[in-house]
Each structure stands twice: as C-alpha cells, then as structure tokens.
Amino acid sequence: MPREKYRDKVEGLFKKADMYNLVENLETCLACGKCVGNCPVASLNPSYNPRQIISDVLNGEAQRWLQSEEIWRCFWCAGCYTVCPNDIHFPLLMMQLRYLAAENNYGVKYIMPFKRFALRAIEDGLTFAPGEKGRQKIMRYRSNIGAAPWPEISEKAIAEYKELSDLTGATEHLQNITDEDEKPVEFKYLEGRITGE
C-alpha cells in the first residue's frame, strides 16, 4: 500500500472539523485500531475505517473523507468509543464531519429523507408521527391497551418545541437543506483494502 501523502494539507483542520468542541482529545489517538476491529460497519464495508478517517482529519487531509461515501455508512453505534483506550468520542466527530460534507454539497441525498421527517416533527413535537392512516393504527393499538388514543403531548409542548426550533435557527437550517447543487460521493478509501468483492 502506498504511503499516505497529504499534498493539500490544511493546518489545524481538526480544530475546524470539531466546530462544537466535542472531541477535544482527538489528538490523543494512538492509532491502535481497536475502533476498526469493533466496528460492525467496517466488517461489512472494509473501506470504512474510523482510524484512517481520524488520521486524515489530524493530518489535514480535507478532501478525501469530505467527498467519501464511507462517512455516510457509520451507524453511530459507538462501538469505537466503547473500546477506545483514550475515550475519543468518534461518533461526535462523525456528526460534525457530516455537517461539513453537507455544507459542501456532498452526501445531501443521505440527509434529504430526514428533512421531511424533521419538518413534520417540529409540527408534532414527536419524531416519526405518521400520516393519517398510520395515525389510525396507532390510535387503535393504544386504545386497545387502555391508553389515551394519542401520546399525551400538550399543545403548549408542541408550540414551544416549534418555537425553540425557530429561535435556535433549526427551522431556517432545515428549510435551506437542498440537493440542488448535490455533488457525487464515492468510495474514497478502497485503495489497499481487502473488500471481499
């Protein structure tokens, strides 16, 4: 496998990537690889490699993960965090890498399905409340067990949830998510991997 070359190195990239200061100990990564060994996604998609992604972020490689399909495969199960000897919360890094990718129009197609759910959620105060047909089923099941037909959420709660969304800029952010300028993502970490295909 060719040695990694970081031609367009971005100084201080990991500070930029960690925009919310949630993985401040990223530099303590020992590159031990336990995260990879305990990763269910890596076992199915060998080119998804948390250690390599951390290495890229620390070394200022700003494009490879950004344009990759791999970062969208993470389950966020935190198996990597569970075994990390230095308690690096990789899922919180992954969350922020995805924000950066989406800001640069990569992988927006993997966010679009949830835009619809989120716009609904800020109207319902609940996530995944279904449409009318699904609602009928829920109300039947709930009535059959002797519960109130609909989850007991108050008008006040729904209004305040929506208000918090407006106040924190979440509503605006949601409305601005668009795949109009979508750029394609591809597997960027296949080189040197045994993919089993």
Place this chain on the structure above:
Amino acid sequence: MNEARVIKPEQLFPAVPESIFLFRSCTGSMEYPGTENAIKEIMAKLGIEVVMDPDQTCCSGYLLTCSVYKPEFSLAVTARNLAIVEQKKLDTYMFCNGCYGYNRELAHIMNHNPAYMKMANNVIARQGYKYEGKTKIYHVQELWYRLIDEIAARVVVPLTGLRVGIHYGCHYLAAQYNILDDGGYPTFHEEIIEALGGVPVFYKERQLCCGYAVGRGFTHREETVQPHLYKKFRSAKAAGVEIMTTVCPGCNVALDREQPNLARRYGVEFNIPIIDLSQLIGIAMGVPLKKLGFEANSVPLDGVLDKLGIDRREQGE
C-alpha cells in the same frame, strides 16, 4: 475520566425511589405503546409512582444524528425537558436507549461546558424555564436490575425453558461511565432473565447493533443494514433463540419490522419475536396480555405464549 465506569445497582440507587419521572419516547409511545404500558403496570406492582408530563417533547436526538438538526436546537430541547423534570424534583427515567444516550450526552455537554449551558438557558428562559443540571438520568432497566429480587419474588408465570436472546442496544453501554455493566461484555440482562426463570442464550452476534441507527435503515438498507441484520439473526437462530428482548423501541422497530424483509431477500424465516425487556417482565409478573400490546408486533408471539401455557383468548387478546 475519573468517574467509575461500572457501578453496582446499590451504588446507583442507594434508596429505591418512591416516584419517578418517566420520559415519553416517541417511538415507544407510537410504534410499540405496550412498552410504556408494561413499565407502568410493573411499577404499580412494585409500588413506585410513575409521573409523566404532557409538556415534555421529543428528545430530538434521533434527528440530530440524522444530520438534519443542529446541536443548538437539541441542547435547548434537552434543557427544556430536563427543566420540566427538575421543577418536579424528580429523577428522569428513560425507556429508550436513544432518549437515554442523547439526553445523557447533551446534559453532560451542558454540565461540563458553561458556554453551552448558558446558550441553552438563554433560549429556554424566554419560555420561563431554567435547567440547572440537578435531575439524574437513568434507564428503566437499571431499576429492574436494582429490584431484581423483588421482581423474582413476584413472578407468577415463570419463563421455564424459554430461550431468550438479549439485545442490549448500543446507546446505553456507550454511555460508558456510571452504568451497570461493562460495555465490552455486559451480562446484567441475562441475570434478569434467569431471575424470571428463563434461559438466557449467549449467541455470537449478541452485541451487534440494530443497524437502524442514524437513519441508515432509510438510506443504506440494502447495502449495509440487511446483511448486518441477517448476520445477527443467523447467529441467534443457530443458538436456538426463541424470543429476543430489547430495551429500546428503536431497536425493536429495526429488529421486528425488518424480519419480513429479510425473509423475502434471503429466503430464510427467522420468526424471532422481538419485545421489550419490560414486556417480558410484565408477562412473567402476570400483567394481562392485553395491556402489553403485542398486537403492534410484526413477528407474532404465538409460539412463545403457547410454550408458556398462556391462553390468549382467556386474557382477552
């Protein structure tokens, strides 16, 4: 990092609470309403008062990790919900690993970073709330383990010979600190199953995640989620699992609703019913089946109920 990772249930709860705040889970109350009901029924039998509040909203964590919400919103929502619990001077009990994980993580961020605490409080102050970080966040399963002897003493339908596979779900164990067991090899659910008279089964892929997390069930179902679940169920079937328990309605959705799709794709019928641990405790403690809401399950429990000698008609199902 100075905190203890694994702690004993007696340390976690020096005294058993008289009343708890039960945090409504969106998926739990809509997809599998029997989960929430099972908890209420068991708590009533154990003499613990359950308090809920209609002003509580979704924890917002799922959509945060699906990359559509930003942390600013989720921090404010968490602060608001927990502020409501604090007004009642109670601790918060989650029955969804998602709610547990997100609330604990976001509360941790606010409690250890004054700037975030201030930011969230500035927003919720407009609605008249203030979050101080006083309410402790627990998962209901922790209380089950603390009360394992009381539960065992109240078993009226022992799960004799029932082979139960456990699915822990990731976001409880991933909290890492101040939890009941080692994230690398947990066994406390197995102890609960034994207390109910059942046979816990250690299948190979016991700790494999449910795969639906952060929306991958919507975006990468065929490429990743289905082969992943196929691996899990194959190993469970090989080990003779008859029923699988979860402690997260989200995992329940993934493992239960995806089984018919796996059967279509791989031509193998696993037929492993997936229920919440609380629902299984409910069965063993004699909660009427009708109240446990198994109607909502895609994989029916008929075989298991027959094995336990429970007459479904008699119980009005």
